[in-house]
Amino acid sequence: MNDLAINQHGKSHINGSANQTENVKSAPVLVKFSSLDTARKVFAAKSKLAKSGVFVLENLTKKRRDLLNAARSTFGPRSMTKEIETIISEESSIMTMPAPGPILNAPEHTLTAPEHDLTAPKPTLTAPELTLTDPKPTLTVAEPTLTAPGQTLTAPGTHLASLIAPEDDSRNPSMTLAISKDVKGKKPRNFFTICPFCRRSFYKLDKHFLAKKGSCSKNTNGEFWSVKEAKEMHELAKDELAERSQNKTYFLASQVSSLVEETKTLHGPSTSALPQQSPPIVETDFFSREQLSLSSQIRRRRVSEESDPEDVVDSDEGGSLYAPEIPEDESSEEEEEKSELRSEYFKKEWNWTSDIRKKMQKHGLYDVYTKNVKTEEEAKKMAKGIELMKKFEKWSAECGERSSRKFRNPFGCAQKIVYFILEGTKYNWLNFHSAERVELFFSKLAECGMKGSSRNKYAQGYSRFVKYITSRGSDAPPELNIALVNSVMSAVSFLDRKQKSLATAEMRHRELQRTFNPNSFTIDDYRNLKAGVEKFMAPVITRLTRNRLVEEDHTNITAYICFLVSFMYGHRPGVPENMTVTEFLNRHYVEEQKMFVILVEKHKTASIKSAGVALSEPEEVIFRKYLSFVRPALVKPDLPEPARAEEILKKMSEKRGIGADLTEALTEASLQMAIRRLGYQDTVPSLEEVQQTYRRFRIPKLFPSEPLVDDYLTQCVLNQSWLGMTVAQSLNKGAGQGVYATIPFYKNQVVVEIHGKRMATIEANRLFRSLLGEDDGSNYFLTVDQDVTIDAREEACACHPHQQCFGRLVNHKANEDGPNLKSKALVVDGLKRPFLVATRDITAGEELCFDYGVRPGQFNEGYEQMFLLPEKSRKRKRSARDQQG
Ligand SMILES: C[S@@+](CC[C@H](N)C(=O)[O-])C[C@H]1O[C@@H](n2cnc3c(N)ncnc32)[C@H](O)[C@@H]1O
Secondary structure, three states, rough: OOOOOOEEEEEEEOOOOOOOOOOOOOOOEEEEOOOOOHHHHHHHHHHHHHOOOOOEEEOOOOHHHHHHHHHHHHHOHHHEEOOOOEEOOOOEEEEEEOOEEEOOOOOOOOOOOOOOOOOOOOOOOOOOOOOOOOOOOOOEEOOOOOOOOOOOOOOOHHOOOOOOOOOOOOOOOOHHHHOOOHHOOOOOOOOOOEEOOOOOOOOHHHHHHOOHHHHHEOOOOOOOOHHHHHHHHHHHHHHHHHHHHHHHOOOHHHHHHHHHHHHHHHHHHHHHHOOOOOOOOEEEEOOOOHHHHHHHHHHHHHHHHOOOOOHHHHHHHHHOOOOOOOOOOOOOHHHHHHHHHHHHHHHHHHHHHHHHHHHHHOHHHHHHHHHHOHHHHHHHHHHHHHHHHHHHHHHHHHHOOOOHHHHHHOOOOOOOOHHHHHHHOHHHHHHHOOOHHHHHHHHHHHHOOOOOOOOOOOHHHHHHHHHHHOOHHHHEEEEEHHHHEEEEHHHHHHHHHHHHHHHHHHHHHHHHHOOOOOOOOOOHHHHHHHHHHHHHHHHHHHHHHOOOOOOHHHHHHHHHHHHHHHHHOOOOOOOHOOHHHHHHHOEEEEEEOEEEEEEEEOOOOOOOOOEEEEOOHHHHHHHHHHHHHHHHHHHOOOEEEEOHHHHHHHHHHHHHHEEEEHHHOHHHHHHHHHHHHHHHOOOOOOOOHHHHHHHHHOOOOOOOOOOOOOOHHHHHHHHHOOOEEEEEOOOOOOOOOOEOOOOOOOOOEEEEOOOOOEEEEEHHHHHHHOOOOOOOHOOOOOOOOOOEEOOOOOOOOOOOOOOOOOOHHHOOOOOOOOOEEEEEEEOOOOOEEEEEEEEOOOOOOOOOEOOOOOOOOOOOOOOHHHHHHHHEEEEEEEEHHHHOO
């Protein structure tokens, strides 16, 4: 009260006489203020009077009290609150808005109730009143008296203070942007409304306007609307809004924006100052302003050349890059048209996507695909995963991982450590650049049982792009040399070995020593690589901005997207591949970091948490381009009917020379796996496309003269996923099961590992001797060298409980034709392991076999393994035994 000058008070008087009895309130003091501002100040400061025994209330006229009561009975008592001059509903508000100074020179006070006379003249102002009483005074802010019938909708923002109809329109992507992200999946309750002036979204737009003294006239560039413009805007919208208000037509945020769009159209160039929704592009050395400017000029020319709007969508959709604003010649009409086309395009893709979903659902594929169907085993696995994940999160926090809440843990995966080791200083809140921390982190990880569930996956992204570029020979920039790639790969495989070597502390220590060796991959290597990639991409980006992509650019851009996400942000390549259009549309911009954050929900087979990708502005542009132009061009729009799928399967088996009886390798599951590997989620490819991938994955490109130890083999070993074989009844009499080839193998190709428990040879020999005589034990031991022997007696090994280890089931053969496989020890992933290698070309359908290297009577006198004998002597022995027996 002390802050108020005496002349800011109007008349004041005590209403009635004070009652002296204790329980009865003192008579209120009514105070009138000279201006609404003063009244507001007092009202805003009323909380300071808490516990003082003084209360400040707004003194409503009967008319306003009745309106408030009516509103409360319509919308519920709790949903309606009241502030000075304003009645607010919880969902949004019905309110009166004082007009900005230049339009009206006095505040006016009405509700947007239909009974108001909208044609009334301007009201005359009377100052509000305040009431003071003593000794227990009540301060009451009186409602300013309206001396004219209610006038409404005089302020530019008033029309937005309408109720937002609680319709679930979250399926419409353009709508999703306009309403609260919280409503996704839930019953919508709170909606955000877009302010037509600053284009920011607000839960309570009226409050935003109040804060801006009745009109938000500032755009995001910090420029103010001229008074004239604001007035014109208001005038334009007035009639329309008055009508809607009269009819109690409440509109959605999108309608509000369209209204503003209408206004804009009527306004012409003066509204070009409307802010863009997106931030301005940031210049980088590979994405220059000149390029963008050029692209925007080209686009403009193209748009004007194109007469058919459909064609414009096709040819220009790729041109959705943010171009620097050139207000002089970029007409707002053209801009509008473009933005319409863009949203039209997204709508198309959205419809297409949901169509595909429906089709998949119809064929029962969707549930399998999205893992909605949980067998008991799957559910158990998932529960275990979640448990581990929680433990893991706790540990990682202990290890110093401080992920920002704002990014919802975008850097939460172990793989990201590689990045932080290299660029640790940049993201210092993550503190992962010390060797000790990494060691601690990994040991904790091991305690959580995380021994590389996703091992090698992260390496894919790195290697895919780097190898791709280096394989381009003369095209590749000099920065990308093989030595560099090798050093990248060694840094990348650090994690893999790390995860594996968690078993022993000594190995862990050795790995750390090696990885932090200054001669291994350095920060400079990393920078060089990045520079090389950017140099390589420069012409592609130029083509991209000019909409002159050549066919191979699709691959370039796809690979680059993988590179960006996996190399720069440490995610699996599955993240960009599985990113849905909706997820991209729901991206949010984080001012402080100048980053777009996108959350990708299903980024790996068993996604538990969303993966967050933080993209810089130019990167976001490339992503947009990728999603709107490149990815759709790479996929086919439909899934074939089941009958057609069968036909394709048959063709596939014929093409690959697989006998009809062995087609079971091509199960729906393997097809689904291939689809997943392609990485599409919204835009599921056709089976033909799967077929190509399937072939690529399974048929080696090389015909080596020596068994080849490459990434592919390492991956097979680590995952124990062996392709091109199946288990069926053996052709050898009494042999039980055997392994058959389902694809051709080439001479010297590594076919499978004999996988099992590794043990010391001395120990194995002892065990082996104790088992002699038991046919079902002794033949599952395979000696690698003097130190190591594999015990493959267990059906499933401890490290791959869910995998079929084919190697242990391959039968013996030592006759004249010779076996089609031979055993060979190779070092893969740092360990010497026994493999079966093709001795000649093997055709699909052959039973796989190798010489066990043991001969009858080799071990104990009197102990003979019948199956080792030639068929003739076996028969003889059998009949001799029968006669004896
Ligand atoms: C390593 S296992 C091979 C998988 C085995 N067939 C199964 O069904 O589990 C070795 C055992 O297979 C059988 N076996 C392997 N080669 C055989 C052959 N050529 N003839 C008969 N039996 C054979 C013997 O019983 C031998 O002990």
